[in-house]
Amino acid sequence: MEKTYTKNWKKALVGVSLVVTLMGSTTLFTTSTVQAATATAAASTNKTASQKADAIIKDAQSLIGKVQYVYGKNDPKKLIFDCSSFTKYLYAKQGVNLKWGATSQSKQGQSIKNVKDLKKGDLVHFSVKDPKKIGHVGIYIGNGKFIHNLNPKNDVVISDMSKGYWAGKFIVGTRVLK
Template structure:
């Protein structure tokens, strides 16, 4: 069972328990009112959590769908021709789900909330140093299982690839969670 299915089933189960608990000892028409009121107040935060997980999964799906279609070019943000640098790629992908990112890996590293490497979740932005040691100059999207997707021009690659974050362990700088 995947995480999203588990969360949905947990929400439904919790709502059922609230309805049963609210109904004990209360008259029939009041039971309906109490259950509806309780259910309505409990739902928004849980729905937001499910919605956020779904949005992150969709962001990863969009990024993966661009593999083989996007070209890397330093300093370029050309959505009509699908030519991006690393940060204009993440900017483009997140914008597809209504999340505004600035252009530039350093600028993006100041958006959202800090995330420790051990707490990375799918959809988090990971920031690396690929040119000047210790300076943020590359960004990708964490996709889980120690991997991230990014737009790069390195070796034989020119475009969107999936890499192991462990291959960049000496160059890893920080991560951010944006919603």
């Protein structure tokens, strides 16, 4: 509980030295401590949507060959994810809180119906078995391609939305970066 109050005070009182008594304990904040904490907290919020998208895509690409796919799994410490826990993990690093589940993520943010309106960093949702039901999610990286945690055989891959298996399976995009 104290961490929540401490974090809020650090954000609100940049550059001020103060002594605060919280729930019976005394905490001393120095100017440098407050400034450092505020700079860290603000780093992801001060980024533009495009900068966040670039960071998410770069992080996703850095995980190629390092992530294990397990359906229904969300274990960031061991880098074991399904498709939606993979996106949840990457967006959280940029301060974006996504729900777990491809369908749940499709209901967050602004809906993008047309592929030509997608921007890098948008979530892209696909059918897998039922043509009208969302069963997979990835991250749009531009030029008709997306990066995603696919299955135990392939893990993190970059795929073309208009070729091969994924052609015609796009249902909706979701813009969650601001």
